[in-house]
Each structure stands twice: as structure tokens, then as C-alpha cells.
Amino acid sequence: MALIVEKYGGTSVGSVERINAVADKVVHSRNNGDEMVVVVSAMSGETNRLLGLAGDINPEADSREVDVLVSTGEQVTIALLSMALHRRGLDARSYTGGQVHIRTDNTHGRARIVEIDDARVRRDLRKGRVVVIAGFQGVDEEGNITTLGRGGSDTTAVAMAAALGADECRIYTDVDGVYTADPRIVPDARRMEQITFEEMLELSSLGAKVLQIRSVEFAGKYKVPLRVLSSFEEGPGTLITYEESKMEQPMISGIAHNADEAKITVRDIPDRPGIASKLLGPIADAHINVDMIIQNVGTDGNTDMTFTVPRSDLVASMELLQELAVELGAKEVVGDEGMAKISVVGVGMRSHSGVASKMFAALAGEGINIQLISTSEIKISVVVEEKYMELAIRTLHKAFNLSEAAAEQ
Amino acid sequence: MALIVEKYGGTSVGSVERINAVADKVVHSRNNGDEMVVVVSAMSGETNRLLGLAGDINPEADSREVDVLVSTGEQVTIALLSMALHRRGLDARSYTGGQVHIRTDNTHGRARIVEIDDARVRRDLRKGRVVVIAGFQGVDEEGNITTLGRGGSDTTAVAMAAALGADECRIYTDVDGVYTADPRIVPDARRMEQITFEEMLELSSLGAKVLQIRSVEFAGKYKVPLRVLSSFEEGPGTLITYEESKMEQPMISGIAHNADEAKITVRDIPDRPGIASKLLGPIADAHINVDMIIQNVGTDGNTDMTFTVPRSDLVASMELLQELAVELGAKEVVGDEGMAKISVVGVGMRSHSGVASKMFAALAGEGINIQLISTSEIKISVVVEEKYMELAIRTLHKAFNLSEAAAEQ
Numbered sequence: 001m002a003l004i005v006e007k008y009g010g011t012s013v014g015s016v017e018r019i020n021a022v023a024d025k026v027v028h029s030r031n032n033g034d035e036m037v038v039v040v041s042a043m044s045g046e047t048n049r050l051l052g053l054a055g056d057i058n059p060e061a062d063s064r065e066v067d068v069l070v071s072t073g074e075q076v077t078i079a080l081l082s083m084a085l086h087r088r089g090l091d092a093r094s095y096t097g098g099q100v101h102i103r104t105d106n107t108h109g110r111a112r113i114v115e116i117d118d119a120r121v122r123r124d125l126r127k128g129r130v131v132v133i134a135g136f137q138g139v140d141e142e143g144n145i146t147t148l149g150r151g152g153s154d155t156t157a158v159a160m161a162a163a164l165g166a167d168e169c170r171i172y173t174d175v176d177g178v179y180t181a182d183p184r185i186v187p188d189a190r191r192m193e194q195i196t197f198e199e200m201l202e203l204s205s206l207g208a209k210v211l212q213i214r215s216v217e218f219a220g221k222y223k224v225p226l227r228v229l230s231s232f233e234e235g236p237g238t239l240i241t242y243e244e245s246k247m248e249q250p251m252i253s254g255i256a257h258n259a260d261e262a263k264i265t266v267r268d269i270p271d272r273p274g275i276a277s278k279l280l281g282p283i284a285d286a287h288i289n290v291d292m293i294i295q296n297v298g299t300d301g302n303t304d305m306t307f308t309v310p311r312s313d314l315v316a317s318m319e320l321l322q323e324l325a326v327e328l329g330a331k332e333v334v335g336d337e338g339m340a341k342i343s344v345v346g347v348g349m350r351s352h353s354g355v356a357s358k359m360f361a362a363l364a365g366e367g368i369n370i371q372l373i374s375t376s377e378i379k380i381s382v383v384v385e386e387k388y389m390e391l392a393i394r395t396l397h398k399a400f401n402l403s404e405a406a407a408e409q
Numbered sequence: 410m411a412l413i414v415e416k417y418g419g420t421s422v423g424s425v426e427r428i429n430a431v432a433d434k435v436v437h438s439r440n441n442g443d444e445m446v447v448v449v450s451a452m453s454g455e456t457n458r459l460l461g462l463a464g465d466i467n468p469e470a471d472s473r474e475v476d477v478l479v480s481t482g483e484q485v486t487i488a489l490l491s492m493a494l495h496r497r498g499l500d501a502r503s504y505t506g507g508q509v510h511i512r513t514d515n516t517h518g519r520a521r522i523v524e525i526d527d528a529r530v531r532r533d534l535r536k537g538r539v540v541v542i543a544g545f546q547g548v549d550e551e552g553n554i555t556t557l558g559r560g561g562s563d564t565t566a567v568a569m570a571a572a573l574g575a576d577e578c579r580i581y582t583d584v585d586g587v588y589t590a591d592p593r594i595v596p597d598a599r600r601m602e603q604i605t606f607e608e609m610l611e612l613s614s615l616g617a618k619v620l621q622i623r624s625v626e627f628a629g630k631y632k633v634p635l636r637v638l639s640s641f642e643e644g645p646g647t648l649i650t651y652e653e654s655k656m657e658q659p660m661i662s663g664i665a666h667n668a669d670e671a672k673i674t675v676r677d678i679p680d681r682p683g684i685a686s687k688l689l690g691p692i693a694d695a696h697i698n699v700d701m702i703i704q705n706v707g708t709d710g711n712t713d714m715t716f717t718v719p720r721s722d723l724v725a726s727m728e729l730l731q732e733l734a735v736e737l738g739a740k741e742v743v744g745d746e747g748m749a750k751i752s753v754v755g756v757g758m759r760s761h762s763g764v765a766s767k768m769f770a771a772l773a774g775e776g777i778n779i780q781l782i783s784t785s786e787i788k789i790s791v792v793v794e795e796k797y798m799e800l801a802i803r804t805l806h807k808a809f810n811l812s813e814a815a816a817e818q
Contacts, residue, residue: 016465050485056425058492065495068503069488072481076459079478083467086474094477098507099552143508 002167003035003125007135007157010044011174012231013077019043022231023084025172026130030090035125037164039135039157040081042073063108067137067147071097074134074153082132092130095120097137097145102156104138104146111138111146113155113218116163133160151212158215162222169219169226170237171211176230177238178203178210180402181255185390188403192253194239199253200226202345202379216240251355252346252400255393259386261291261339262314263371264307266321268331271303278328279305282320288313292341292374292383302331306372308383311337339371340389343381344396356380362399368392411576412444412534416544416566419453420583421640422486428452431640432493434581435539439499444534446573448544448566449490451482472517476546476556480506483543483562491541501539504529506546506554511565513547513555520547520555522564522627525572542569560621567624571631578633579646580620585639586647587612587619589811590664594799597812601662603648608662609635611754611788625649660764661755661809664802668795670700670748671723672780673716675730677740680712687737688714691729697722701750701783701792711740715781717792720746748780749798752790753805765789771808777801 006029008022022040030036050069054061061069078094085092100120104111124131135153138146148155154171161169177191178200195203197220204213210228219226219240229237269275276295283290293307309317314337321333349355359380363370368391372383384392397403415438417431431449439445459478463470470478487503494501509529513520533540544562547555557564563580570578586600587609604612606629613622619637628635628649638646678684685704692699702716718726723746730742758764768789772779777800781792793801806812 016462019466053425053485053489054492057428057489058496060496061492062495065488065491065503068491068505069485072484075481075484076462076478079474080462080466082474082477083463083470086471087467087469094474096477096554099554145505145508 001033001035003037003164004029005037005039005157005161005164005166005169006172007039007153007170008041008172008231009153009174010041010047012172013040013042013081014044016080018231019077019080019084022172023081023088025231026081026085027088027090030130036130037121037125037133037160037166038081038130039133039153039160040074040077041135041153042070043077046073046076064144067108067145071134071137071145071147074136078132078134085130085132090130091128092132093124094132094134096134097156098139098143100131100133100160102138102159104140104148106140106142106144106146108144108146110149111140112214113138113148113159116159118160118163121160121164148214151215154212154215155218158218158222158224158226161224161226162218167225169224171215171226171228172231173210173228174230174232175210175228176233176235177228179254181393181397182257185257185393186255186397186403189397190403191235192238193236194241195253196347197240197242198378199345199347200240202343202376203254203256250346251348251352252344252402253348254345254402255396255400256343256345257340257389257393259340259389260311261308261341261383261386262311262317262335262337263339263383264309264314264317264321264336265334266305266325266330266332267334268298268302269305269325270329271297271301275303275328276305279321279324280307282324283309283317286316286320288317292372292381294372294374308339308341308372311339338386339383340386340392341381341383342389342392342396343379344400345379347378349378349380358399359396362395363392366391366395368395410442410444412446412573413438414446414448414566414570414573414575414578415581416448416562416579417450417581417640418562418583419450419456421581422449422451422490423453425489427640428486428489428493431490431581432497434640435490435494436497436499439539445539446530446534446542446569446575447490447539448542448562448569449483449486450544450562451479452486455482455485473553476517476554480543480546480554480556483545487541487543494539494541499539500537501541502533503541503543505543506565507548507552509540509542509569511547511568513549513557515549515551515553515555517553517555519558520549521623522547522557522568525568527569527572530569530573557623560624563621563624564627567627567631567633567635570633571627576634577636578628579636579638580624581638581640582619583639583641584619584637585642585644586637588663590802590806591666594666594802595664595806595812598806599812600644601647602645603650604662605756606649606651607787608754608756609649611752611785612663612665659755660757660761661753661811662757663754663811664805664809665752665754666798666802667750668798669720670717670750670792670795671720671726671744671746672748672792673718673723673726673730673745674743675714675734675739675741676743677707677711678714678734679738680706680710684712684737685714688730688733689716691733692718692726695725695729697726701781701790703781703783717748717750717781747795748792749795749801750790750792751798751801751805752788753809754788756787758787758789767808768805771804772801775800775804777804
């Protein structure tokens, strides 16, 4: 008998029919003899419906009250799923985040889980009950309702799995696993049977939006065996592993991309210590998320600094930087919004040289100009003009032979 | 500075526009310098929408899960109203029933309030905040969400007013007060400026469905000054009082009616001790609410027993009684569903004789035959054929001169 935590997202519970289908899946798992905890999101569309009401009443709604409002979405789903399970003869109980003491900090709208008191869940499991828990939500120290931010239901599931020491945490979603690249761009992209935790972290942070990055971090911290699979079709999905396999690792596991990039270059800044923090501090203070940062030191004592920001933050960033540039004696600030980032990720990279040169050569072979490069131990990212993005992905997918299973690479 | 608890029902908060109108009313009260606690229901239609979803998933949904589901309705309203108050510059905080520790028993769907811990509400009031509370809901000892049953928001408001020692509890509804009779039947029915608690209890239990009867009982127990008024138009409404006025009371305050009555007569039962409980016990066990009960002892040692039940329970009651009648040696069981009950209510009745004879004479004058009579200290009820109901009400309203204020009666 295993203890399984399953999580079903908004599209998986988006209608009465879908909720019934999820109930059938849970019955199937329970009939295998497993102890079951099920975490669910709001029915798809519900959160937006509620936010629409809030927007009509107060366009600058207080985040505490927004959390009170949107947390009703998951509460509806837990009740409905429990009813569906009862109808199938299972003993089930629903709980809100507060009821199972998912304690968070008080950052409304993007709270972090501080602790979980799993006593009540364990008691129900011992009684043979299926426990149905509202994802995405918790309570702060004073009992105020908080939410974990979009995608936070994944984090709830993983945190609950960690607290319970679950044998597996299954994240059901609308894709049937993690692919070597976006199948809409690369038709022969391949679903991976398994992927290491570190690779998953890089892939999800880079735009392969299968799992919320915080949930992956959480899973890694507590070594929660995590599986991504489809709630719409049968299949084993992709398992995220922590132990490095004895077998030789593939050099490259997958290719991530993010089309939502803008590039900013500050030219010819007199190069003094502290320049980077003077430029980037105000950007961070404005809650703009700076991604790649590259500095080239020139020979004339001046330096160029280039970095990327989400495209929607380009205008605000440019305004902040124009002022700073004058202050710091820089020549000019140049922004370019039509950028995309492409990354190849793989733990095998560690033991194989030549990944970077192979990557750059493949792109050069198609005449794709690389604007920025950054590397980490298991990842190489390049920024290219967005118009080349799809071509670049397909080119790299072919160059690294990703449509074949690991052995053939 | 007074402490006021206001309650707004589903139609009063049924849309964004209505919620904004409620916020304006609360601002107005707050600007008078009053401390404000606001209790709200689910937006009208929302509870039925949720119950519809439940019905689609499990027609015999578990009452615990129904409570989890429908309690989201009020939670949406408290958040939206708080946002509307913020927009108007008021500091407001919303709370679910659980968050302000409205402790109930565990009878899901019709739980009773056991205690309220008002510490959190008082703390907010001291800080100048408007406290917005979800009506209709609480939590049991184990933290399970419970609901108080339809109309339970009135009870929440009254219980909160009692716990806080509020100066007034205002129940905003879609009528502008308590009338001497249903204005749809009696065009010149008059809104009462005030009414005693006992009269209100009789009137609300008899079908003048302005306030939920449990909330009136609760108000009486704790002597909560209660005012019924309209959320759609200005006006003082009707105040429910506890002290008997020094002034002479009007003989009759108002006329209540209930068209949803059926009459059952069990004929010629051998009259032995315990007959009543033998007949009515099984009816009560079937959760059928027996109202008027009348027994006539005949001269031949046999007795007739007549009573009224809600019309929708007539068939079930008849089936139960046919069996019992054979057992008890009764001659026959006769049911009649086309009945209505009309009651005249007034504390002044105590000190005036002749109310009953005046009532019966007035009805006789119009040729209306009385089927059953029952009396209490401040009420006389008659059952008549439903087709005479409106005529009977108008006749009595005129006979007791109710369109004139008390002094002229």
C-alpha cells in the first residue's frame, strides 16, 4: 500500500463531466489499495470570473480581500469532488487550506508555505478516507486566508506530499509529460520517461510551463518523487528523479524557450565598482524580474551592460534606466523587445565537452545570430531575435538528436 | 457613538451595483460616527447555482460537503463588499464564520450557534475598522464548516449583535418593514413603526416571512433591539421592542396568513389515553411539521382528531395515517389540501375581551366558514378554505381598522 498525493489543475476539474472523470481516476488509484490525498484547483475560468467581479467593484482591490474571494474557487471544487467520490462509494472528506493548517506567511497573493500540520489528514487516511484538499491556499498566523499565487496548487500538493512522506506526488495536467521541446514547434519532440530534478528546475524556469517552479524547488528540498501526467489520457507521464542514474546520462535532455523577452543595453558606462548594483537596484525595487545579465569590459575603461527583462516591463525599465544612465555618465540606453531565449538543458553536459560549440555551430549553420549567451553547469541559454526562435528550436532539437531516446544520442 | 450590526440579504447584494449601494449605506452609517459590523448573505442566485452543480454530481450529496460548497457564496460577498468599502476610503476587513469563531453544533445544513468569540471583531472595531462577516455559516468543534439553514444570515447578525452588546441590529431586506397584512392582498395595509417581540414571533411563524423565526427567538433571548428595513429605499422600517409600552397597546397589530396548509381529520377513534401520541408520533418521526392540532371528544366514547400539515407533506401523512387508523380502530382518514390559515396577532388582546367574537362575526358576515380555530394569549388562528383566504384577510383588516395607526383603533 502506497501513499499517493494527486493534484488536478483547473482544466482537469473544469466541468461536472471533468470532475466525474477525476473521481473515476481516484477510484482507480484507491482500488489499487493506495492511500489517497487529492489536491485540486478552482474550476477553469472560475478564478478569472471572481477577479472580474473584484475588478468591477474596486480596480485596486486589497490583496487580503482578493485572497478571501478567489480562495472560494478551490473550495467549490473540493466539495464537488468529494460528492463525486461519495457517489462512487468512497469515504471522502474535503478540507480548505486553513482546515488542514497549511500555514503560510502573510504575503497575500503569493504567500509561502511555512508549515503544515498533517495530523488531521493522517487521521482520515487511517480511517480509509480519501482526503480532498483545496490547492493554492493557506492561512497566515492570524488565520487570514492567503493564496500561493497562480499555479500554487502544485506547491500545495508537493508540500502535502513532503509533510506526509508520500510515496509519489502526481501532478495531473493537460499535457502528458515533459517533452524534449514544445511539440507545437517541434512535431517529433519526445516525451521523457524521466528527468532529473535539476533539469526540471531549469526547464520549468525557462518556460516549459508544466510545473510551477516553486513546487519543483519544494519537491527537491524534500526529495518528493514527482510525476507529471495527463488527466485527459492514460500514460505514465514523466517522473522527476533525484538520484543520478547509474546509466550514462543523455548529454541534452530538452530545449526550453521563452518568447517573452526584451533586451536592454546600457552603453559606455565609466567602469567603477558598484555600477551593476546602481543600475539593477532600482529595477529590482520596481519588482521587475531581471533575467540574464552580461557585462563586457571595454579597453577604454568603459563598460557595456546588457540584460533581459519580461517584455511587459520594458517601458518601465527604460524609463528608470534613462535617468540612471545620465547620473552614471553612460552614453546611451538601447532597448529591444523582439527577443526570445532558448536553452538547452541536460545533466549529461557536465561530463561532455563540446555542447556549447555544437549548439553555436548549429545555429550559425542556419544563419541565426546569437545576441547574448549565458551558461550554467547543466544549461546553455542564448538570446536570439524572436523571428528566429522556432527555427532555432527545431535546429537544436535535430542537432542533439532529441527525438531519439537517450541510448541513441 | 453606537455599535450597529447591519445585515443585508441576497437580493440586497445580488449584483455589483447592489453591493456598491450597500457600501454607500454603510459609509453613511459610519459617517454618523457609529461602529459598524455588517453581515451579508450570498449574492441572490448563487446558492442555487452551487446546489445545481452539486445536484449534477451527486443527487444525494453529503450535507457536510454541501456546507463546504454553499458557504463559498457568502465568502464571495464579504470580499466584494470589503473591496467596495475600501474604495470609499473605509478600513474594512472580511471574515468567514469560522474566522470569527461562530461555533455551532455539527448539524450540517441547519446548525445552531453555540458560542461566538467576539475578540477579533472587537479588536478591529477599536481600530476603527468596519467588520464584514459572512452570514449563514459557522464551524463545529472540529473546525468543519456548517451552515445555519436558509435565512440563517439573520441569525448570524442577531447572534453577533447579542455577543457584542450592539445598540441595534438592522435587518435590511426587500420590504421596508413589517405590515399589518400582506400589502399584495390588502392595498391599504400599514407599515408598523414598532411591534413587540412576541407579536413579531407570532407573525413570522405564521407566514409573514420578513425575518427567520430563529433569529427572532435569538433576539428575544438576548433582548437585541432589532429593526427591519429596506435596502432599496430610505425609511425607518419597523422596530421590534421588548419593553411593553406604557401607552395602551393596539388590540390587534397585524394579520398573518399561510396558504400552504392541508387539513387531515381522523374520524371516530375509540378514545383511549395516548391516542394523540400514537397518531402524531409517526408523523413527527417522518419529520413532518404538524401545526394546529384539535381534538373533539364525542358523546359515544369516540373522538375526532384534526390537524394541519404543510401541503407538500399531505400525501406522506395520509399514507402513514391510513395504516395507523386501521390499527387504532378509527373509522376513516380524510385529507383536504386546499386550506389556508389566517391569524390575528396583538399583545393588546390580553386586556381586551371580544377579539375572538369580533373576528368570527366579521368572517361570518362574508359567509366564510371557519374549519378550525386555535388560540393563544396574543393570537387567534382560523383555518378556512383557501379560496376565501384573501377575502378573509381584507375583511379582518377592515374590521380591526388596521389601516389606521394605533390611536384610532
